[in-house]
Amino acid sequence: MRANGLLEMDSYRLAAYTVPCPCYICGGGNNFDAELCRHCHAPMALAHQATSQKIHPRMIAAVGPSGAGKTVYLGMLTDMLSRQDENMQLLARGAFSIRLQQNAMASLGRCEFPHKTPNEPDRWNWVHCQVLRKGQRATELIMPDLAGEALLEEVDHPNSYPVIRQFLSKCSGVMVLVDAPRVESGDHDEDFHTMKLITYLSELSADKKTNWHTRPVALVFSKADQCEHCFDDPQAFARRHTPGLVQQCRERLKRHHFFAVGVAGACGFRSEPFGKVHVPLRIEPRGIVEPFKWLLDELAT
């Protein structure tokens, strides 16, 4: 009996293996039981959910240089929207979609910033969620927490991270995070990294109808709590401190807007055996939802 059973199972699996399961991000074929895509390391759950629920989620990326605050921003955004019961709600699809929120909130609740996102794509957190808005149809979204260093590596050496290229090619909109205090202090690296990202996006597609010229881009000054006047007028802040970026956006992007966000009310440093650690003194989110809402509005038009 036991032998017969095994034979039946094997034949079933063999049959399943003959049908490739395409990855939702890169489209590469995978086995039906693969957890991650063997080509781009995106979770195969995205593809399974899309098939079983008969949905076609749109993709939004949060990109920016390393240390710009992508993980904190995405974690905060998902947590805020999942706790609100008015205007806009976010419902996670799949347990894996809550991991980013859980990690980020656990750290911020202890007055610590989350650990740096590792460069290996198989260790990234992906969020697949449903966004419900009053008087509008529900929107299915996929938002990964990409590693900043991997992003810059891909920008400098295209195709080093296929998952990033594939994902950004398919993205409907993007939030570019820029470290406001570094920009204000005159650190031009931040400006250059962001300009590289914009250039990279612009070159992704040659099709005039679908290239990044027509897709919405929210330029988000993060950590703006440390330079409060950034909140007053982010556009003016950008003109004053990142003139190159402003010019690039004006020429390359038809739909873009500047925003300022802050998560920590104040910050300090703590000396640890491995170096100084940046610590938030309290958590008071400001302007977190606005860029996301603008992006959704732009996608709806």
Next chain:
Amino acid sequence: MRRFLPKTLNQWLLAAIPLVLLLAWLLNHWLLGVAAVLSALCVLAVRNPKFEGNWRRLPWLQKLFPQPAAPAPIQPAPVMPAPPPPPRRIRRHEAGASLAEQMIDQGRVALLLRPQVATSLSAADLEQAQAALDEAMAIVPQGQVAMRSRAFDHADDENPVRAERLIQVEGFFLDRFCVTNHDYEQFVADGGYEQMSLWDESIWPAVLGFVDRSGQPGPRYWENSTYAANLADHPVVGVSWYEACAYARWAGKRLPTDPEWVKAGSWPVFAEGAKPVQRRFPWGDSMDRKRVNVWGSGYVSTVAVHAMPAGASVNGVQQLIGNVWEWTSSTFGAWEPASRKIETALPLKSVRGGAYDTYFDTQSHCQFQSGESPLARKHNIGFRCSLGFCDVIHQIDQAAEDDADTRNTDRLPTATPEEVHA
């Protein structure tokens, strides 16, 4: 001929009434007649001296029916220049009373009750000042309070971070409400930003930079040295630690210390032979967003200082938690173990209590300490003042009695600062 013509509308109306009556009789139109009679009655009524006082209040009526000229005096008095007012011989009591009332209105009761000043006040003024103090400030009895590290909640029992220190706090008064925009306006209007004696000498260069949106002296979010009309009873925000200190000095008070603030909120109780039992929140040990204005309470900004009475502490101090962070006089990080000291470019001052945008419950309870640069003028940081028992006269006796009662009841430890590692 011209002098016989009516000159005012009033006279024209009176002249027209008989004509209208005649017309009504000729045309046999009774409605016209009624209208004319009513008009005549109205005109007579407003010309009646009985209504003089009333019609003076309506300028358009005065224009319509000018007041009849007063009859000329039979022997007009020669026009003499007004004699200069005699020098005011103000009795000491009267001067004290008016000043006392003014100071009570300004919220500067503490100055009146200082031992040096209170002796020169009348009994009535003193009573009024004491009543005002009772109304504005709550008594916090002397005793010990356990001060903890920021990471206390997240550390294991064996972790040195769990160490807590027992600090002795003398009895004091604490403002029941945060200082409001209206309160602070009294300070600004009284020239608080120009009275350099109120400011630390080291900060004098910065005082010129403490301006509002219009460049006038005042909190950061004001305009033309005043606040938005609907925010009179909201806590004043956009003030630096130095501005808070200057206001407190002007009002005859001071900022509370960190242990004082924690004691007022957590209201420690010492059971015999046990660790102090301190409330996590002024009303108990669990967060209730209906009692406070923090993120998720349903407000997106500050609320009036008396808006949430259910969140008051045992002794009636309101909004210690939520609405705005509150400056204290202490330095940030004093309760952290050496291994977890937080470094900043500038020494920070301690803020307590959380604000309307504080996200986590773990950061808006009585024990949580955050810090801010003393020069920062943030949108969510305000303050309240305190006053030592020893700084006021008379009250001290009653307060000391209350204090002694509490001491007997709770059997507080002796008044020596002590460090205890739990």
